[in-house]
Amino acid sequence: MDWAYLLGHLNYWLFIVMMMTGLYIVIARGNLVKKIVGLNIFQTAVFMFYISIGKVTGGTAPIFPTDMKIDPETVYTNPLPHVLILTAIVVGIATTSLGLALVVRIRESYDTIEEDDILDIETRIAREENREYGDAMGGRA
């Protein structure tokens, strides 16, 4: 067992666990809001991954002193991934809010936010359409 390797990459292991948790929730949960939450966890895992990349061993916060007397000995953490993730967080929030807005509209039209019930309703609609417009491969092929 290489403990230094395992512990030294703790962030990355956690990233994988969190990413998989999120992805599992998205796939396994039937509740539309829970799916969005899963998507959020999935995205947050990626934020953690990026932040971990940016860490430089022994590095400090990437802020220059106000007098701009920069000591060449000082090691700074890479700030670029943080900036990227600020953008990704904004994107994540936009996705979440749009997703939830859609869920609200789905609730208004279908009166449920459970995927199974929605599928039932849609199958019923498709069946009626088949009766009216002729049978063929419809639905979710």
Next chain:
Amino acid sequence: MSVQDTQQAAMTLADHLPLLQVLVPFMAAPLIVVIGARRLAWGIAFAASLASAGIALAILLQVLDSGMISYHIGGWVPPLGIEYRIDAANAIVLLLIASVSTVVLPFAARSVAAEIARKHQTLFYAMWLLCLAGLLGMVATGDAFNVFVFLEVSSLSTYVLVSMGARRDKRALTAAYDYLIMGTIGATFFVIGIGFLYAATGTLNMADMAAIIRENGADRTIQTAFAFIVVGMGLKVAVYPLHLWLPNAYTYAPSVVSAFLGGTATKAAIYVLMRFMFTVFRPEFLFEVRALDLIMVPLALVAMFAGSIIAIFQRDMKRMLAYSSIAQIGYILLGIGFLTETGLSAAVIHLFNHGITKAALFMGAGALIFRSGSSFYRSLEGLGRTMPFTGFAIVIAGLSLIGVPGTAGFISKWLLVQAAIEKGWWPIALAVVASSLLAVIYVWRVVEVLYMKEPKSAGTRDEAPVSMLVPLWIAAAATVYFGFATELTLGAAQSAADSLMSGFSPVHAGGG
């Protein structure tokens, strides 16, 4: 590099074209919201779209004439600054996206008024422009993370556009929701891939990444990045097993949105896929992974047949067109999978030709829906007689979808067959022809419905309004035009394939 020096020296408006390309629709979108007048919204959207189409044409001509354009945003020099890097490959996709939007918008005026609630119409056009700006941005940029940001700008607005179909059919909401979930997973996979690439190369500039990968060779991190990027983009492209969002999204979206997305959204994603596969990861590296031979080509073949066969059995014109899109994406991926210059030219030219063909067909479907109220075959019966101009345009575009000689679809399929023969893959050449025969069947079903059945209101002419017919005919005529006048598309496609294969080096670009 004297070209670049003069570019830096004379910073006139013309030098800012690559930025204006994205910026014009991007700024016009909030303008629509701020002004908030429903009557002005369409005008602003059309003006912005027309302007960006003009810019795209100017850029394409400039690229074909004098090679790659590198634009530094804010004057920050790459690789640190964000760079827009436009060669023949992006220029032709930019032109496709901007011109499809411009042609479809006049069609939108009446169609949107009929299909979308009054209070949403202003914001609809703002979303349209945001989507356009996002698609243009992800194609124009040369910065990997920038691709993700623009991808999300276009995706988020696409979800909204799709959900606008809820007034006609509430299933548009679940279609948009499914698309949101899958699209976000795809985009997040893509951003994980970029994270790995950044970890391996320490840069986000695509040209810089390519240079570093070429120098240091590929390691496990880069292979992982490759896998994540291909799967993530594959979701947006709707590569066969990842296509599940597409049929519902295209079927239940408003007609104009289907026409716009069918012609552009997947195409922009395919471009990004090609750019990463060929420019960032080198083709030699692709050989090493053999991902293309073992995964891409079989999946493309499955898509060609499965998509076409499912399309045959549809009873709804829009859903049929959606499945045919999946099949046509198969052709494009097949061209990429050949890994030869001919194959890649075929992919690029089919991307362009299929874009206009699909836009024409979805507009045709939209015009029929405008009169009949639904796109089920049964309610379209005999409409070819009562709406002769619409019907005939659909037939022409349908011929191009099949790939009949004299239409744009023929050129690209011919090139694809040629590429297969060049590689000695006879069975695949035959498969392309065979799946085109399947296209004959599903296009014939539409013709049969439109012309061979008795119309419900016999004898009365009930043509679609002129504002719909003109865009429809422009698109249908373009499919014929590009079937004969192949210099522009073929030249651009070859030049694009050249620059994709040779990386970002400007030496090869400009040839035809």
